[in-house]
């Protein structure tokens with residue numbers, strides 16, 4: 001016969017399990033309804049939010065979104081900050097400040113902090129916790145705290161098809177070409193040509209491609225086989241629901 005105290009412990013444990021299920025179900029529901037899209041924009045008024053694009057809930061800091069455009073079928077992870085201008089409520093002129101193309105994936109916790117111009121092409125994918133900014137504090141004046149000095153801005157461009165590894169920082173003035181790979185934790189400034197891999201802080205080109213020589217230095221590994229078993233490209237596309245182009249396929 002269980003005594004009162006063990007009965008109470010069992011009831012408490014059951015209650016906790018039920019509460020746990022409830023919290024997780026509730027949170028999944030909140031994440032679903034809190035996600036931002038052009039069909040369900042919540043309080044946000046983006047200049048452009050393409051069809052099929054979603055910003056996961058909870059969002060990071062998002063302000064002056066009238067100067068932010070995001071193309072179609074992009075995924076913005078949880079707690080991604082996308083800001084235009086210094087502070088909310090400014091009139092930033094005619095042109096958008098932050099432009100994110102179509103088919104982009106921005107990893108959770110990343111920051112796009114734009115004061116002048118940040119442009120991501122199409123299909124730019126970032127890992128989590130990437131920081132992209134076109135602005136920096138200036139520190140010329142030795143009389144003033146650095147935080148109170150006027151910032152210095154330089155536009156940032158990231159070419160279509162690029163992949164930015166986790167923890168990377170893209171500094172003001174950076175201009176990355178097409179299909180650039182930025183290795184994890186790199187700090188990137190200046191120009192990076194198309195089809196290059198950059199790594200380190202400051203980031204340097206560690207591998208690049210040219211028509212004449214292909215990839216140099218040569219890869220350490222073979223490219224993956226495109227499809228497992230006898231799965232066809234069309235079956236794979238159907239399975240994942242994307243118009244995925246496989247290596248060697250024509251556009």
Ligand SMILES: CC(C)(COP(=O)(O)OP(=O)(O)OC[C@H]1O[C@@H](n2cnc3c(N)ncnc32)[C@H](O)[C@@H]1OP(=O)(O)O)[C@@H](O)C(=O)NCCC(=O)NCCS
Nearest residue numbers: 126127128165166181182183184185197199200206207220
């Ligand atoms: C860059 C990366 C993709 C590897 O690419 P790869 O073509 O296989 O490159 P290799 O491993 O041949 O490395 C090339 C050179 O870059 C260096 N390198 C690679 N990654 C580096 C990094 N994060 N920081 C510093 N150097 C790095 C290698 O040491 C090597 O230098 P070495 O020839 O002097 O030894 C991988 O290292 C990386 O950073 N991936 C990102 C992972 C990530 O953030 N995922 C998030 C999910 S989206």
